[in-house]
Amino acid sequence: MMTGILRRFAAGAALFLSASLGAIAPASANESNPDFERSFDRAFGTEMRAPRDYSPQYDTPVERNIAALADGSNGRIGVYALDLSTGMEVSVLGDQRFPMASTSKIAIAATYLAGVDQGRWTLQTEWPLLWPLRSKAFSSARAPVKAGKYMSAYELIDLMITRSSNPATDALLAAVGGPQAVNDWARSVGMTEFTLTRDIATLVRDDGEFDPAMHVDVRDSASPRTMGYLLAGIYNGHWLSASSRNVILSAMERCITGKRRIPAQMPDYVTVGHKTGSLNNTSSDIGFLTMPDGRTIVVAIYVTGQGSKRQREARIATIARGVLDNMAYAQRDNRGWTSAPHRSAP
Numbered sequence: 001m002m003t004g005i006l007r008r009f010a011a012g013a014a015l016f017l018s019a020s021l022g023a024i025a026p027a028s029a030n031e032s033n034p035d036f037e038r039s040f041d042r043a044f045g046t047e048m049r050a051p052r053d054y055s056p057q058y059d060t061p062v063e064r065n066i067a068a069l070a071d072g073s074n075g076r077i078g079v080y081a082l083d084l085s086t087g088m089e090v091s092v093l094g095d096q097r098f099p100m101a102s103t104s105k106i107a108i109a110a111t112y113l114a115g116v117d118q119g120r121w122t123l124q125t126e127w128p129l130l131w132p133l134r135s136k137a138f139s140s141a142r143a144p145v146k147a148g149k150y151m152s153a154y155e156l157i158d159l160m161i162t163r164s165s166n167p168a169t170d171a172l173l174a175a176v177g178g179p180q181a182v183n184d185w186a187r188s189v190g191m192t193e194f195t196l197t198r199d200i201a202t203l204v205r206d207d208g209e210f211d212p213a214m215h216v217d218v219r220d221s222a223s224p225r226t227m228g229y230l231l232a233g234i235y236n237g238h239w240l241s242a243s244s245r246n247v248i249l250s251a252m253e254r255c256i257t258g259k260r261r262i263p264a265q266m267p268d269y270v271t272v273g274h275k276t277g278s279l280n281n282t283s284s285d286i287g288f289l290t291m292p293d294g295r296t297i298v299v300a301i302y303v304t305g306q307g308s309k310r311q312r313e314a315r316i317a318t319i320a321r322g323v324l325d326n327m328a329y330a331q332r333d334n335r336g337w338t339s340a341p342h343r344s345a346p
Contacts, residue, residue, distance in 0.1 A: 062326045066090050069322040070315075075213035075281070075305015077315065080224035081323045082232055085295045088327060094228075097193065097221040098302035099212050101203075101277030102164045103286050104182075104196055104220065106248065107230060109157050111185040112172050113244035116153075121175070123154040123247070130170040132201040138209075143201040145170060154247070161251035161275055166200040173199055189239050191230060193223035208280040213305035227286050227300040235288060235296060249273055252287060260310070261285040262299065264317035270324065281305060283312035289324055299323050 070077040070092040078093040115121055128147035135144055148167065151159075156172050159165035176182065179196040186194045197219040198206070210217050233239050234248055252273030262285045263272045274287025286300040301319050303312040 062088075063090050063092075065326050066319065066322055067092050069319045070301075072305075074307065075303065075312075077304070077319075078224040078302040079300070079319055079323070080228040081297055081299040081327060082228050083295070083297050083327055084232060084235060089228075090323065090327065091225060094225040095193065095223050097216050097218055097223055098284065098304070099217070099277070099279050099282050100196075100220055100222050100227070101279045101282060101284055102166075102169075102200075103227060103275050103277040103284050103300075104222070105160045105164065105169050106227075106234070106252075106275050106286070107186055107191075107194065107196070108169060108173050108176070108182055109161060109248055109251075110230070110234060110240060111176050111182045112153060112157070113240050113247060114185055115176060117241045117244055121153065123152065123157075125153050125175075126150040127153060127156060127171045127175045129156075129167040130174060130199075130201065131167050132205065135205060137206050141202075142199065143205040145199075145201050157247060158251050158254075161248070162254045162256055164257050164276060166204065170199045170201055186230075189230075189233060191222075191226050193226040194230075195219060195221055203279075211304075212280070212282045224300040224302055228298050231286060231288065231298040231300070235298065249288070258285050258313070260313040261316040262287050262289075262301070262320040264313075265321035266324065277302075278309070283309055283316060285316050285320070289320070289328075291328060295328070297323060297327055 066079060066081070070079045072093070076093065076096070076098070078096055078098050080089070080091050080094040082089045112121075116123060128150050130145040131148050133144040133146055145167075151168070151171070153172065153175070156165075156168040159168035160172065173179065173182070176185075179198065182196045183194070186196075195218055203220055234245055237245050240248075252275055253271065255274055255276070258274065258276035261276060261283070262274045266272055266289070269292050271290040272287060273290075274285050277284040277286075282302070282304045284300075284302040287298070289297045289299060299320060301316050303315050303319075306312045306315055
């Protein structure tokens, strides 16, 4: 093997030497010599070509319209939307990691409910609220907390989704075994681009270490596609019983946070179920848009930068409405969308 490599190197060196001695016809700096390039490729097994274009390519008018709404010139914006009836999907930076913030609470709730379905605990089992204690940022691996009032798991799930309660979330997160238990459940259902690293008390205390508009931190992050996959799997009943599925969907429909986000520009005939997330320089919202005929679109929108929280929320609202307007009545395009359940892992 080494002899072959040396021979190829010697052949390539001979080509360069012959070119420098004029054996190959001279060419200007702006011209190429096809014979020389072919000889170079044969010697080194390479392919001479123009630089590749790695800019995003959007194949349909729908994708191009959503991409225009999600222009990230003032901060990264990730969007993933999936029509559960047709399989049509739209992705703008859909495979890039974004801070989950409180959108991770859907996965935490699903992990607990999977345990209910397995008989490990019940919705009536009581767990204490976990309230954060004052501590300096980054002063410990985990922020200190104290136990508070005991509440049923059903009440905790309702609080963590409808009001985004952090003490309720950390109560259930501790009950299931911490972030790694959620990661294990996520992997078991095919969520590859998902990482929960810290409890909510620690996440909030240490917020601001990086600017998510400029820096991708894989801790406590997921891709919009993965979060859309999570919602699709819950809605389609792939991983939870009907009763457990309904606990999450009902709470999402009663969410009172983020009124300026996905619900802001929705027409009255669309039923919205969603879960918001907010941290330093990032705002997000994931949810369902259900039409009167039952057709449902899942959408995950993650916005960074934009100058202010109000501006980020406005972008979320505009993008969500754009998803509805562009996808709700769009016909299947020539890529062959199917009506089969969305099963492929992100």
